[in-house]
Amino acid sequence: ALEGLKLAAFEDGYRAGWDDAIKAQSDDQTRISSDFAQNLQDMSFTYHEAYSQVLSAMNPLLEDIVRSVLPRIAHEALGLHILEQLKAQSRAIGALGVEIVVAPENIEAVSGLLDQEFGFPLSVTEDDTMSGGQADIRFGKTEQQIDLTSILSDVSSALQGFVNENRKKVANG
Template sequence: MTRLNLEDFSAPRVEEPEARPEPFDAQDIRLKAFEEGYKAGWDDAAAAEAESHARITADFAKTLQEMSFSYHEARAHMLAALGPLLSAMVERVLPQIAAAGFARTVVETAMQLAETQAERPVRIRVCPENRAALEGLIATDPGLPLAVVEDDTLGPGQALVSAGTVENEIDIDGMLSALRTALDDFLTTQEETRHNG
């Protein structure tokens, strides 16, 4: 006889554990989320920094351009306002100052020449209208071998001081003329620059 083997249901049954899905690693998920968030934040910060830098650079360039324009405009207006004052000084004030110091300058030049050329008399050639003023200054020191000579070819702001072969020229008229020309040229250039931008 064959025996039949039947399963015994009376005994407690031992069940095989079900195959569970692998438990997820919460720490790993958190790290990945943190890294993704950090990278996104870093990218946003870099983009914001680049945008901020571009905006600041543009604002700075605009401000510099406005300042440069304002400076040049203010300078042009100032020179335009000062032009008549400077011209008046060159035409009226400086000639008076030069005329007042002309005689003293001639005498000082003659004294310096007398020191270096002691063995030779010093001749001062001036226009006739300056002779009296120079002789008045020279008379205060009679020990100098000076001679004042009139020269019709010289102007009121000119003198030639000579001793032997050495000759010094004093030309206040020429200096004032050169100063007038330089000032006129400067003001003309500034006016043209202002009109032409």
């Protein structure tokens, strides 16, 4: 009988020890999972905070690009864009005279690029009502408009939309 009591006490002790070990392991896993979740949450917050700061820091740069660099590029590209359109249309134009109408500040830039022979008469005219990024190519009854000002405006609007949308995302998490 004594031996049976000793064996029962040993099994009870062994079972209690085993249960304590399982509980300790479970508690450790719960603590580790909780710490890991907190670290991920902290890291996510840090990421969004850093992203917000980078976006805020980039916003003035992007606005300066849209305000100063893109208009200069558009001004320089206007003549090249007209030249490209003329080359593409040269077969369809035939012997018709072509008139290119631009803003007064673009006369020199456009005239300089059109010194080559296209096989049809070509003239450049200024129009005070046009902005610096606009040009009209007229031949016969056909007119093709080029409006880089509109493109720059669209780029600026898209940039502002991008910045505002990202600010909302960062603010809302």
